[in-house]
Amino acid sequence: MTAGYLSIPTTATAQKERSSSAAVRVRGLSVKLASRTLIDDVSVTFPEKRITAIVGPTGCGKTTLLRSINRMHDHSPGITVSGDITVGDTHVYGATTHLRELRRRVGMLFQRANPFPQSIEDNVGIAPRAHGMVSRRQSRELVEQQLIEVGLWEAVKDRLSSSPFTLSGGQQQLLCLARTLALSPEVLLLDEPTSALDPGTTEHIEALLKRLRERMTILIVTHNLSQALRISDEVAFFMAGKLVEHATSNTFFHEAADQRSRDYVSGRVG
């Protein structure tokens, strides 16, 4: 089940990048939609090779924060981002930032599975090929490796060329995760990835995330506090676009400094 990641044949540079992961530093981040402030002067550092749960009541800006890190807002007219974010040594909003390379390094999984209208195999292989990380021939091996990694291989190995829409919702989400992991990202942004999944698949993904933590920085937005408790090393708690508290999971859940955090944990807020 546990696929040796390093056994994938790759070019030397891809190999090097593969072994690195990067912290995400957010400094004075504000996000505005027209004159409305969605994120208000947030500074926080998400340490590398840790799982940080991002929690808070609905509409507090969790998704907006995630989308700032891989610059998805670039494609939303009316949204302006100010402040500074770095991924490793790279300034995300730097003038010379290579956007496609940034998105290769910072992977994102959406709340709802969004497989491409291509074969199951091409769904996983399309991005590494487009980034020139593997040849068409190597792509096959990479696809197998990634599908094994997410635990989907047994279910799909006999129908790699069929449509992803024949898979169940949970399987489709696993496929999308494999598609994101195929780029060997250093940072993984997850926006309520399991909110539409059954407990079994959720548990499966949580176990996978704990393994992935060994080699990447993981940010997971979740409304499920027991999920945050189960898998996160740290918690960042937001309200109305502001960071209220950032602490280790243990501290956050048992002896949070801020009264609002304690209320949230005990279910009195949000």
Place this chain on the structure above:
Amino acid sequence: MESKSRTRQVRAVLFWALCAIALAIIIVPAVAIVVGIIAKAWPAFSPAIITHTTATDGLQNAIVGTLILSVGVLLTAGTIGVLGGLYIAEFASPRIGSVLRFFSEVLSGVPSIVVGYVGYLSLVVALGWGYSVLGGVLALGTLIIPYIVKSTEVAFSTVPRSLREGSVALGLPKLTMIRKVLLPPALPGIISGLVIAIAISTGETAPLLFTADFSDHNPSIALFHNPVGYLTGVTYFDLQQPGANYLALANAAAAVTVIMILVLIFGGRLITARSRRMIARMDV
């Protein structure tokens, strides 16, 4: 209470009656025209229609001419229209997009006879092409490009946002996203738009009268100074001639035109349905 539900009942009946009338208004004339035309043309149908040209009471040159014009329009207007729609949907800034859309809408509002006359002045006279297949293709194409632009734009812009975001988040190059992610779901819409546009152009007469004139002989390959025959032209000219054989030929040409359009529409539906199913199944 009692009377209130009565009113509601009456309203419901009225609503359904109006729906039924509207439906009848759509269906009855469509069926009547198709059946009427074919029934009228029936006596004139004989192998001679295909084996003879309009010089000798057949339609061969007109059928071949219409097919050539349609293929020409598909290749030229189809390419320009699809690329234009793709540009508006995926590349143009909102401002440029709305400017292009405006011009396309203006073009679609220009009457076909005006398009024909402008084609006559510019292509036939100013450029000195004379009457020609190429002139006919360009005039017809001008007429239907707006339809193709619109249907292509709609086909691309109705692809779910989640697919677009998924591609962007993976750092896929724009062309890869368009080819691999957006095109498959957009394709049925693009194809049905093309087919309907070609069907419209097949039934047009005015632009061709001004740019292609008419010929009783089979089309030849010369692009310029080379009038060409077409089905709607037969109907148009022969209805004005005295004599039963002319009337019969005009009817036959109208029937063949309608049949070609029906085949196009059914064919388009088939292709659309099939590509929809292919996306769902995707046994590539």
